[in-house]
Amino acid sequence: xxxxxxxxxxxxQIIHNHLLRMDIHGKIRExxxxxxxxxxxxxxxxxxxxxxxxxxxxxxxxDDVMKDLHFTQVxxxxxxxxxxxxxxxxxxxxxxxxxxxxxxxxxxxxxxxxQVLGGKAFLEHLQEPEPLPxxxxxxxTLYLHFRNQRFRSKxxxxxxxxxxxxxxxxxxxxDGVGEGSKMADATTLLSMCDPVxxxxxxxxxxxxxxxxxxYFLDWxxxxxxxxxxxxxxxxxxxxxxxxxxxxGVLTVSLExxxxxxxxxxxxxxxxxxxxERQRTAEKERLFLVYAKQWWREFLEIRxxxxxxxxKIFAQDENGVNRPVCSYVRVLRAGRLLExxxxxxxxxxxxxxxKAPVVGGGGGKQEQWCTLMAFLCRGKxxxxxxxxxxxxLLLGFGLDAYVCVxxxxxxxxxxxxxxxxxxxxxxxxxxxxxxxYLHQAIDPDAPPLAPQPKPSSPYRTVGCVFNHHTFLANCQxxxxxxxxxxxxxxxxxxxxxxxxxLKSVCAPGSTTSLPPLPxxxxxxxxxAAASNQLELEMRYLVSEHRKDLDLAxxxxxxxxxxxxxxxxxxxxxxxxxxxxxxxxxxxxxxxxVPDGHTFKGFPIHFLHRNARRAFATCLRSxxxxxxxxxxxxxxxxAVRVRVFAYPxxxxxxxxxxxxxxxxxL
Numbered sequence: 001x002x003x004x005x006x007x008x009x010x011x012x013q014i015i016h017n018h019l020l021r022m023d024i025h026g027k028i029r030e031x032x033x034x035x036x037x038x039x040x041x042x043x044x045x046x047x048x049x050x051x052x053x054x055x056x057x058x059x060x061x062x063d064d065v066m067k068d069l070h071f072t073q074v075x076x077x078x079x080x081x082x083x084x085x086x087x088x089x090x091x092x093x094x095x096x097x098x099x100x101x102x103x104x105x106x107x108x109x110x111x112x113x114x115q116v117l118g119g120k121a122f123l124e125h126l127q128e129p130e131p132l133p134x135x136x137x138x139x140x141t142l143y144l145h146f147r148n149q150r151f152r153s154k155x156x157x158x159x160x161x162x163x164x165x166x167x168x169x170x171x172x173x174x175d176g177v178g179e180g181s182k183m184a185d186a187t188t189l190l191s192m193c194d195p196v197x198x199x200x201x202x203x204x205x206x207x208x209x210x211x212x213x214x215y216f217l218d219w220x221x222x223x224x225x226x227x228x229x230x231x232x233x234x235x236x237x238x239x240x241x242x243x244x245x246x247x248g249v250l251t252v253s254l255e256x257x258x259x260x261x262x263x264x265x266x267x268x269x270x271x272x273x274x275x276e277r278q279r280t281a282e283k284e285r286l287f288l289v290y291a292k293q294w295w296r297e298f299l300e301i302r303x304x305x306x307x308x309x310x311k312i313f314a315q316d317e318n319g320v321n322r323p324v325c326s327y328v329r330v331l332r333a334g335r336l337l338e339x340x341x342x343x344x345x346x347x348x349x350x351x352x353x354k355a356p357v358v359g360g361g362g363g364k365q366e367q368w369c370t371l372m373a374f375l376c377r378g379k380x381x382x383x384x385x386x387x388x389x390x391x392l393l394l395g396f397g398l399d400a401y402v403c404v405x406x407x408x409x410x411x412x413x414x415x416x417x418x419x420x421x422x423x424x425x426x427x428x429x430x431x432x433x434x435x436y437l438h439q440a441i442d443p444d445a446p447p448l449a450p451q452p453k454p455s456s457p458y459r460t461v462g463c464v465f466n467h468h469t470f471l472a473n474c475q476x477x478x479x480x481x482x483x484x485x486x487x488x489x490x491x492x493x494x495x496x497x498x499x500x501l502k503s504v505c506a507p508g509s510t511t512s513l514p515p516l517p518x519x520x521x522x523x524x525x526x527a528a529a530s531n532q533l534e535l536e537m538r539y540l541v542s543e544h545r546k547d548l549d550l551a552x553x554x555x556x557x558x559x560x561x562x563x564x565x566x567x568x569x570x571x572x573x574x575x576x577x578x579x580x581x582x583x584x585x586x587x588x589x590x591x592v593p594d595g596h597t598f599k600g601f602p603i604h605f606l607h608r609n610a611r612r613a614f615a616t617c618l619r620s621x622x623x624x625x626x627x628x629x630x631x632x633x634x635x636x637a638v639r640v641r642v643f644a645y646p647x648x649x650x651x652x653x654x655x656x657x658x659x660x661x662x663x664l
Contacts, residue, residue: 228259309462
């Protein structure tokens, strides 16, 4: 009996997934090593395939595979094949299965094969029922970063023992110029203190993401093993206020390829790690001593400085105190972002979410995220946005700084400042991509002299910093409108020693400094996402009108015309320049006959959830008027445009429109 191609590939996928779950490759390697060892005697003979199969049977591995592999459902499909034409599979098939890709391995380089073999003790999900096939449920996704390489696992349903089973091939390359192709030896590998950064994200049924854990794994234990392979459990801790509470356990396997010819002893590895920790601790201790002395000097200038927003240290998601300058790096996005303004637009599309606080009190939870955790979650607080935007603007060659201060009603806030070569000061709001030109008021000017009006929403500024500079505002007033941003003037700004900052904030200065991840290109297809969301919107509008006993007639031509308006809106958000409006208005006038009325309602979202978007739209009386339009010869139109940015950040523009005959 022959199988159609789709059934054969489906069967192969079931068998492949089953073998992957059993870690069959690991078991086969163990049996092979054992069999080769046993056969290396005086009467040495070559090992045949039959000998190897007998060894597998002896160990019971073949029986284990066959015992757990159930073909009942597949048999039903086969029986159905003989009687009727092919039908779709009745069991749940993951539409987002990524095909396993073959990778060309460079024999001159070393690789670390990092495998996750499963999770356990995620007690928060202890009571969750087993998801039914095809049911939408919350998922876990594991993200990795190692030496400028980023990976992500397939999402798996949240459970007490999540089925996180994935392999990642990490290249261990050298940093030196011209040395990239050389094979790294054991000593060189030991000096590579870059950890594997693991970030676990939970995505709920409405696509909201939550940071579960952020963990730095030292992989160098594998250097002491002759086989070049090790397996152990990693206890993931929570984040923020739960950073001391275990979130769950992952079983991981590390394998060095090719294995080292000469391994290192465990004593050498532990001594190296201990020295790195001691060196880091000493640098951090010396910086803390310096920072305390600097702060005392700052307070002696003026007693009121005690209440200024001068932030020298900030806690990350793991509760580790780090100098704020370490959160900013020079970050280049390659060809993914073309200009500083496009970078500002990208950062503004990452959603704002303050760190969650358990209980009341109204206090703000302190949490500045590492860049990897911020990008994987796709949202964060204003500090995360400001440090990312500052890093990108530095990458574009601008003189950029993060400002710490307050906005209206004394709310603490951070934003970005750039200084032009002509001395001009521009504020960048990282949450909206708005820019404000700063002009200081001269308090000594005559009473009737014209003074610039404050254009920005910022009220006070306590300090500014970037990757190698920290300056505290020591002017008589910390009001932004009176502030002069002349950083060379020591009577206005008290600077920290650049050498002291470099000792703890420069890349590679300490092993506790998180490595800088690269920005990733979007994997989203904007056209497909736009079409999908538009179809869902049409369905929701039709159903809503049906509930009101109204018929729905769509005008496809009018819907198409709305595209140019949505494109112009996004261009204006990116560049600050409005264009293309005249052509849109002219096209609409031609499409709407005499005696008819046209109404349009554009709106912008950061998510692609159709129901949430439609509910938000209906809260606007203008949109409700269009969606629920009654009259003679009513024609409706809807257009959706999804603009994809790096890290799958999305600008979603949606426009509802209608035309109808005006009746007096």
